[in-house]
Amino acid sequence: MGTEATTQRRTGHRPVRRMAGVVVVAALCLVAAPGTAGATPTNPSDEQIGAARQQQDTAAQQVGALSAELATAQAEVDAARARSAIALDTFQAEQAEYEVAQAAADAAAATADDAAAELATARTAIAAFARQSYQQGSTSPTLEALTTADGPAQMLERAALLEAAGAHQGDVVVEVSAAEERARTAETAAHATLAEAATLKQEAEDALAAAGELEAGARAQASGLAARQATLEQELAQAQQALLGLEGARAAAEQYAAQQVTAERAAAAERAAAERATAERATAERTPAPTRSLVSAPQSGTSAGTGDSSAVETAISAARRHLGTIYSWGGGSLNGPSMGWGVDAGIVGFDCSGLTRYAYAQAGISIPRNSRAQYAALPKVSRSELQRGDLVFWATNTNSPATIHHVAIYLGGGQILEAPQSGSVLRVTSMRWSGFIGGTRPTA
Template sequence: MGTTATTQRRTGGRPARRLAGVAVAAVLSLVAAPGIAAAAPTNPSDAQIDAAQQQTQTAAQQVEAITAALAGAQASVDSAREESAIALDAFQGKQAEHEAAQVVADAATAAAAAAARDLEVARADVVSFARQSYQQGSTSPTLEALTTADGPAQMLERAALLEAAGAHQGDVVVRVTTAEEQARAAQEQAAAALADAAALEEEAAAALAVAEQYERDARAQAAALADQQAAVQQQLAQAQQSLQGLQAARAEAERFAAEQAAAAAAAAARAESERAAAAQRAATTPATTTPAPRATTQPVVRAPAATTPARPVPAAGAANGSAVETAIAAAREQLGVIYSWGGGSLTGPSMGWGIDAGIVGFDCSGLTRYAYAQAGISIPRNSSAQYKALPKVSRADLQRGDLVFWATNTSNASTIHHVAIYLGNDRILEAPQSGSRIRETSMRWGGFIGGARPSA
């Protein structure tokens, strides 16, 4: 009985000890070689991260510096663009003067041609009179007719007839003289009108050349600024991306190491617990194994997604039939149309001038003139002329449909460079500048010189 019990204790404890040894060996193998389960991510060095941080900081400083420089440079671009608009306005004014002078010149040329025709007719009458005198053998037909009369009665009769003929010939001579003077005056007026038109055309061309140069400078500066800003932003983005990649790699390596350490600690704890349990079981009864309860997965019940009913789109209000609303509606129809330097006619978008030749659209004053033309109100072509020609409106008295103007010098109307339509509630509709499109936007009060009312 004692021998049997002793034998059972010796032989019965061996399986439990073998199981515990296998478990410990398995844990040790996991701790010693974690790469068997998953490859450990590369952990960047402190020097690599420090270098990336320095590179990012340097790029950020460059961005800050270029942003400050761009602020000053943008002011230069804005100034060049304002000068361009002023020069374009001057060109449009000279162009309008040239067109008016050309009309006068054409009328004067037509009058000179008519006077020349009258002169030719009068000269033909003189030639006819001279031919008749020559055929009669005397340049004094009156004396010859009187001396060849048959008597006093015939002489008196011929004298009366010759007096009437003399008066007619005198009229012919007077008409020739008058026609010559009229023709000469008409020719002088035509020549002067043509000279004025030519001079204005030259002035317009010179103004256009100045405007084009300003606009080219503004565009070149704007393009250079955009390139510089894009370059430094790209450098910063690359530095930030590099730093973020290194930081993410370090975080992943640290997470992996922590997971491996936690897994090893948990495995060691389980092995120790199993060893102790096996030892206790070996001391009392043969080891038994109890299958672990199978985990069950509960189905996930998802609540139905909430839906938001679509809001009905409000219907547009009825259009106002007034001149102001007609003009605003006409301008709104052009929203999105490209800005064209010098573009815009009374009937719609048109080819631009100079640097925007070939681009169909509107400039600022072309849009305002077009809009009010659709309401039956005629206003000048260029913005400074619009401001000068229309009744003035102060900021406090601005109403919907008024034109609002900006100038580089708010005390000098000749420096006006932009015009827009005021919509009320500090909103405007405008053709902003080259490269942009017609839009509605907030009112800008900086540089505001005043308003004008086309409907007044």
């Protein structure tokens, strides 16, 4: 993840050097053509140039002194991004567990509703029996006691007092007792499952919040690092420009003076030649001027002369269609780019594992959502066994799959296709072996 920032740091001074060349050339152009009219260039003093050189050296020393600090800070940013990716991976796994638990809780609640309905039906039946007994003059206090029992056990105890009422009465009592027991069991199971789902949901939300804090911190750290680097490099560029401007002005003044001397010498030589010619014409005989034949040089010319499994290709083609799509933290579904989570809520795109899952879904191959689960679930391949279409993984500790934080699609030839990190887009880039923990083969 630090490759781009490191490259930028190493090449950050090139614009300064190009600017330096422009300053020198512009200064020299002031006197490039002898005889050009204009004011005499101002020649800076040694003190001015010395002060500008000291200012440039001081700025360069500050940039140099900051190099080690910048390297350490960049490593901290990279580590923070890895921790953020691992935390997001944890959230995605816990979110999947919550969704399974919520489905089970919904099923348990439905079972409880069915059991309650059965109990209501059974109680209606016993109430009808009680009304019939009353109408026939056969009610008794024991029957009333039965209908007001607190539970199955008490009802069974009271039911023994009603044996004289006949077999039908006993069947109704048993049915009510069983219905109450089923309703109580179903309700208990529903409460337990809902509680488990609520716990998993809270764990997932906590994981998302933690991941969001890590990602926001990494982004802030990266932004601060870039700002410090840009400020110092701007100061260095300004100091270099000031020095080169003065040096260019001195060079222009010195060149102007040299041109003046040359012009004076040329004028003197012309005058001397004219005087000699006049004297020669007066004392020597006129002779025909020799002729010269002009021979045109032959022109030469040159003419410029004028160079795998279907599932794998389907998955790679699906991923390639989204090259340039913005990275979205937690984004990507089976159907394509989707809204991200946390700090990227509202941004439609892919994260690393969202991209690989989507790509292989288009080839009819189902793989887990998060990168650690993808690594755990799929057949492993070593570095020497990597083939086009394999998934490649990176970890902060290459001996611990629990620290996996990134996954990409291996294209072969040392190339990968990836959703790299926040602020970037889907791209094809060179394979990075630092932090590589292994590969998997979804098509195996």
